[in-house]
Amino acid sequence: MLKSYEVAIERDRITWLGEKPNFQTTRAIIVIAEENKVTPTKRRSPSRAIAGKGRTLGDIVSPIIDEED
Secondary structure: OOOOOOEEEEOOEEEEOOOOOOOOOOOOOOOOOOOOOOOOOOOOOOOHHHOOOOOOOOOOOOOOOOOOO
16 A cells, blocks of 8 residues: 655655654655756847838827828
């Protein structure tokens, strides 16, 4: 029968974090929960092939389409 116990392992020392089982000798399967290290996303930049090809249509402050439309 398998039972789960939570422990903290630091170097070669085990610290029981909850209920400590009552046994003299036993076998164990250890599953390690790795910490997820978040890598920052790389900032994207536009291709150099489009540099200088943008155009401003009309006045920057006023709308391109007439307000009556």
